[in-house]
Amino acid sequence: MKQLVLLGGGHAHLAVLKDLAERPLEGWQVLLVTPFRRQIYSGMLPGWVAGHYAIDDCAIALDTLAKRARIEISLTACTGLNLSANTVACTDGTTVHFDLLSIDTGPEPALGNLPGALEHALPIRPIEGFVAAWPVLVKRIVAQSNSFELAVLGAGAAGVELALAIHRRALTEGWSHVRITLIGSDALPLEGVAGRARLDLARLLAQRSIRWIGERRAMRIAPKQIEFEQGASVEFDACIALTGAAAPSWPRTAGMATDACGFIRVASTLQATLHPHILAAGDVAAYENPRPKSGVFAVRAGPVLAKNLRALCEGEPPQPWSPQQRALYLISTGDQQAVAAWGRWSWRGAWVWRWKDRIDRQFVAGFGADHARGEKDKT
Template sequence: MKRLVLLGGGHAHLAVLKSLAERPLDGWQVQLVTPFRRQIYSGMLPGWVAGHYAIDECAIALDALAERGRVALTVTACTDLDLSANTIACADGSTVPFDLLSIDTGPEPALHHLPGVLEHALPIRPIEGFVAAWPGLVDRIARQRHRFDLVVLGAGAAGVELALAIHRRALTEGWSHLRTTLIGSADLPLEGVAGRARHHLGQLLAQREIRWIGERRAVRFAPNRIDFTQGASVGFDACLAVTGAAAPAWPAAAGLATDPAGFIRVGRTLQATRHPHVLAAGDVAAYEDARPKSGVFAVRAGPVLARNLRALSRGDAPAPWTPQQRALYLISTGDERAVAAWGRWTWRGAWVWRWKDRIDRQFVARFGADTAAGG
């Protein structure tokens, strides 16, 4: 029997697992290899930090979803890939063979250039690591009676949302001694998003007394301090590292074609450009039509990936896909309000939060207990 391996539990693989739950892949043994039994949906993580959601409301049970699709689950991470033998070496010491491989492991945090960051800061990824460590940080803040300086390093959508969510949590918990600083490399937060949205969020940070430091690039961490290429060091009691996405080392080391940053180059069918029996989607992929690292594109790639894996398993030609030109950004502001940005258009208010909340809840529910219905 031939073997399809799904490597990683990212957004695109959720659609593959849902497809398999509705209609198993005849004549193939399917295995999911991923480090965690659940996926914490990143779009709802700031809402959990702010106190709007319980963590279970943000979680998709990969083990249950795999079971419904008759997919074997191996809870471990990939450490190496051998494309001559078609095997995956895993962190638990096991070796997983495959005939067809689909990769949706997501990105790694872009921290390799920051000495000391793992010793002195809390990375946002892997999300399970952050979720496990956050209650301890909450306890530290609550117990400290004098000023507590919290730094959020990274001013993309995730960093901005976390800074605003922490402000909301501080108001709820009575952390009047908490001082939050957001640091980014551009002049304003949210580089790449429409100018009006960036200016509005910059004003919102100022209104909430969240200190903004722009045009800074960190070079090293020391105990309670970040050093930069220019400007004074910034001290902290705790720091969240919310930097951009980085590629894992093993795709390039295995001989997969990658872009200069190490992300797997795929064509419009999502097949790796030099290895057609390997497919990739989500942030680990470098699409032929270049797109930003955004969960939106991973979600949209999911149904295409599911169809093409099914086609390849039958010996049929996979279908091409061109990602949409732009993504809709829905950025929560911590207080059950949100900002929407689409190209040069910007909207904000409580109704945007309700819109985002409905989309997020529906996304999680789509992969819940009723997945197998309607096959």
């Protein structure tokens, strides 16, 4: 029997798993390779830090989805590909053969070029690593009675949300000794977002006494300080790093066509440029028309990936797809309000938070127990 291997339980593969549960593939066995049993929905992670959600509210059970799709799951991670033998090498020492491979392994933290980062900073990815480390950091904050300097390095949407979420948590828990510093490489926070939202967020940070340090590129992280290419160092008791998305090294090492950063080049059908029996979607992919690394594009790629994997398994031609031009950013501000940014337009209010909260909860519920019950009720 031929084997389809799904590498990673990312946003696009969630749609593939759902599709397989609805209609199994004839004549193919399918294997999901994932280091974790669950996928934490990153859009809700700042809400978990702020104290609005329990971690289970943000979790999608990959093992349940695999069971529902009647496919095998292997709890390990890919470390390399052999494209002559069509095999995946895994961290647990196993080698997995594939006839068709689909990659949705997301990004790695962009810390490779920052000496000291792996030793002295807490990266947001892998998200499971952060989820395990955050309560330990909370204990340190609580145990320290004098001032606690918390640096958030990286001021894209995720960094801004996290800084504001920690601020909210500090308010509700009475951590008046915590000072939060958000550091970014642009003059204003919210790198990658256009328009007025950036100025509004900078004002909001100031109102909440979150120290903003812009136009700084970190050069090195020492045990208790961040050193920059220019300007004075920033001292910290803890540093959380959200410095962007980097590509894993193994696609390029294996000989796949990648963009300059190492992300897998794919055609409009999501097939890898030089290897049509390998598909990739989400942040690990470099689309023909480049898009920012964002969950929105990974989610949108899901149904296309599902359809094209099925087509290839059934000997049909895969269909082309073009990601939408723009994505709506919904950025929570910690206080159960949020900012919506669409191009140069932006809005802020409690209604934006309620809207984001509904979208996020519905997304997770769409892959959860309620969904399973709904499916069962239909049969």
